[in-house]
Amino acid sequence: MSESVTNTPEFSVSELAGAVKRTLEGSFGRVRVRGEITEFKAYGSGHQYFALKDESAKIRGIIWKGVVPRVGLKAENGLEVIATGRITSYPERSEYQLIVEKLEYAGAGALLARIEMLKAKLQAEGLFERRRALPMLPTIIGLVTSAQGAVLQDIKTTIARRFPRQLLLWPVPVQGEGAAEKIAAAIEGFNNLPPGFPQPDVLIVARGGGSLEDLMAFNEEIVVRAAAASRIPLISAVGHETDTTLIDFASDRRAPTPTAAAEMAVPARIELLADLAQRAARLQGAMARHTTQAANALERAAARLPDLPTMLNTARQRLDDRTERHALALPNYMAGRRARLERQVLRHPRDILVGLKGRVDLLGHRLAIGLPTLLRTAQRRLDATAHRLPPPQGQLQPRQAALALAAHRLQVPLPARLKEASTRLYNATARLESASYERVLARGFALVTTSKGEAVTSAAAVKPGAALRLRFADGKVEVKASTAPKPDQLDLGL
Numbered sequence: 185m186s187e188s189v190t191n192t193p194e195f196s197v198s199e200l201a202g203a204v205k206r207t208l209e210g211s212f213g214r215v216r217v218r219g220e221i222t223e224f225k226a227y228g229s230g231h232q233y234f235a236l237k238d239e240s241a242k243i244r245g246i247i248w249k250g251v252v253p254r255v256g257l258k259a260e261n262g263l264e265v266i267a268t269g270r271i272t273s274y275p276e277r278s279e280y281q282l283i284v285e286k287l288e289y290a291g292a293g294a295l296l297a298r299i300e301m302l303k304a305k306l307q308a309e310g311l312f313e314r315r316r317a318l319p320m321l322p323t324i325i326g327l328v329t330s331a332q333g334a335v336l337q338d339i340k341t342t343i344a345r346r347f348p349r350q351l352l353l354w355p356v357p358v359q360g361e362g363a364a365e366k367i368a369a370a371i372e373g374f375n376n377l378p379p380g381f382p383q384p385d386v387l388i389v390a391r392g393g394g395s396l397e398d399l400m401a402f403n404e405e406i407v408v409r410a411a412a413a414s415r416i417p418l419i420s421a422v423g424h425e426t427d428t429t430l431i432d433f434a435s436d437r438r439a440p441t442p443t444a445a446a447e448m449a450v451p452a453r454i455e456l457l458a459d460l461a462q463r464a465a466r467l468q469g470a471m472a473r474h475t476t477q478a479a480n481a482l483e484r485a486a487a488r489l490p491d492l493p494t495m496l497n498t499a500r501q502r503l504d505d506r507t508e509r510h511a512l513a514l515p516n517y518m519a520g521r522r523a524r525l526e527r528q529v530l531r532h533p534r535d536i537l538v539g540l541k542g543r544v545d546l547l548g549h550r551l552a553i554g555l556p557t558l559l560r561t562a563q564r565r566l567d568a569t570a571h572r573l574p575p576p577q578g579q580l581q582p583r584q585a586a587l588a589l590a591a592h593r594l595q596v597p598l599p600a601r602l603k604e605a606s607t608r609l610y611n612a613t614a615r616l617e618s619a620s621y622e623r624v625l626a627r628g629f630a631l632v633t634t635s636k637g638e639a640v641t642s643a644a645a646v647k648p649g650a651a652l653r654l655r656f657a658d659g660k661v662e663v664k665a666s667t668a669p670k671p672d673q674l675d676l677g678l
Contacts, residue, residue, distance in 0.1 A: 201275035208280055212271040217243065217282055218290050221263045232259060236267060236282065244281035245269070254361050256287045257400075263298055264290040288397075295396050299403050303430055306405070311412040312433040318417050318448065319385045324350045325449055326384030326416065328370040331355035335392050335442045342446035347453040352384055357401075358391035364404035371410040371418070386449050387414065389431060390421040390442040402429035411435050421445035526638050533616040541609050548602045563587070625657040635662075 195203065219236030226232045230249030235242050245267060247255055257265070268286040273279065289295045306312065325343065329335050331353065343349055354370040357363040367389065374384055389411065391402070401407065402422045411418055412434040420431045425440035432438040439445035566587065617623065625631065632640040635651040646652070646665050654661045 198275065201273065201278060204278075204280075205273040205275060208271045208273055214268065214285075215271055215282070216266055216268045218266045219243070219264070221245075221259055221265060222261055224259055224261045234259060234261075236265075244274075244279055245284050246281060247284045247287075251285055255284065256361060257289065258404075259287060262301075266290050289400070295400065299430065302403070302405055302408075303433070306408055306412075306430070306434070311408065314412060314434070314436065316417050316436045318419070318437060321347065321451065322349060322385030322449060324352055324382050324384045326374045326387045327351055327353045328356055328367060328374070328387060328389045329353070329391055329442075330358050333392060335390050338441075338443045339388065339390065339446045342443050343450055346447065347450040347456075349450055350382070352382055359394065359398045359401055363401035364407050367401060368404075368406045368410035371407075371414055375413075375415050384416055387416050387418045388421060388442075388445045388449060389418060389435070390439075390445055391423070392442070393424040393427060399423050399427060399429050402431045404430075407431055408434045419445045419448055527636075534613070537609065537613045537616060541606075541613075544605060544609065548605075622657060625655065631655040 217236055219238050219242075221234050222237055222242075224232070224234040230252065232247040232252060234245050234247075236245050237243075247259065257263075259265070266288045267282060267284045268288070269282045269284040272281060272283055274281055289298070327336065327339060329339075336353065340351060343351065352374075354373060356366040356370050358367070371387065371389065374387055377383055389402075391399075399422060402420075408430045411420070411431050417437075418435045419437045419439055420429070420435035421439040421442040421444065422429045422431060437445075437448055439448055566584075631654070633653045633655065634640060635653060637653075640646060640652065648665055648667055650665045652663050652665060654663055
């Protein structure tokens with residue numbers, strides 16, 4: 185078998201792969217490739233692998249671990265970027281790839297699309313629903329912004345002009361690599377200050393105007409989540425009035441400019457003083473009107489009331505009068521009762537007994553006369569009833585016999601009862617006469633009375649020349665006191 189003769193050089197696989205690698209690296213050097221990130225994967229080693237594709241081609245890309253922090257933006261699937269790096273090959277798989285050193289957004293359209301996607305995601309999580317009230321007059325204001333530039337000076341000037349307050353600055357870069365992480369760390373740091381350190385009452389996150397790429401740090405997810413999680417009320421003032429970033433949706437207030445944020449944070453002192461003066465004037469006027477109305481109402485009520493001093497004096501006079509009358513009432517009452525008692529003429533017990541005996545005799549006579557008549561009337565009624573009602577003879581006769589027996593029992597003892605009552609009355613009369621003062625007079629005593637019949641019981645009550653009446657057992661004698669009474673002796677002239 186004959187061997188063909190050719191002048192084509194012969195390479196091993198390794199030699200060919202190395203030649204291709206050197207050719208790619210030497211021919212292209214640094215390139216910028218535009219495409220959409222896909223098949224993104226971050227390994228535990230810290231390296232990131234992905235692919236860039238367009239409508240008709242795809243190229244592998246690698247971001248080494250040491251380049252990730254300064255690559256410019258976070259790589260993720262679906263993001264359209266411009267990748268800057270070096271073209272090389274991977275001989276083991278005979279693939280060419282791009283070693284990425286920097287990532288940039290591929291135009292405003294890509295940035296806006298990414299922002300809208302992130303906005304929809306965070307809104308679905310409820311991060312944009314927080315709207316807390318700002319303190320009216322904060323003591324300390326925390327600032328998250330760059331230490332250089334006009335933003336800080338504008339805020340300081342505005343606050344000093346409106347109402348001077350203490351400012352606490354946390355300086356951060358507001359664009360470029362690592363800016364988003366430092367802004368988020370500043371917000372979290374203000375919320376986690378140790379006790380004893382000045383605590384801000386409100387936060388202002390601010391930066392000046394710029395392009396969409398310049399403001400992208402405030403559209404990053406880490407910044408938006410830090411703003412939404414802040415326990416301190418937060419005001420976002422990023423860019424100019426027409427600029428809108430995602431932090432604006434997560435903050436409590438969105439200011440069109442940093443100066444407007446300062447005006448939101450503190451009130452104008454002059455306006456507060458004017459408002460206070462106006463309120464004070466309105467309050468004084470209201471108090472004056474209220475006082476006038478109350479005074480008028482009091483005067484009208486006083487006009488309808490009676491004269492209280494006169495009423496009080498009248499009541500006092502009435503009380504004095506009642507007191508005096510009360511002091512005299514009891515002695516007068518007792519004197520009246522004593523006088524009536526002295527004027528009262530006592531009836532002789534014999535007269536009382538005679539009257540009672542007469543009443544008893546009358547009642548007995550009326551009973552003796554009326555009882556037979558009552559019985560005869562009842563007998564006639566019973567006979568008439570018996571005539572109208574023909575009861576059996578066996579029932580009527582026992583009743584008539586019982587009625588006759590009752591009438592006999594009533595008639596028989598009546599004289600005996602009257603005699604017994606007369607005997608009791610006679611005995612009582614005898615006992616009463618034994619206690620009568622006439623028995624005392626019969627023993628030689630006399631009853632002294634005035635000419636009007638009032639009993640005289642004391643010698644001191646007899647005045648010289650007073651007419652007296654002496655009653656003895658057998659009659660009365662009129663006498664006149666001749667001299668004034670002496671102790672244990674009374675001289676009377678007959």
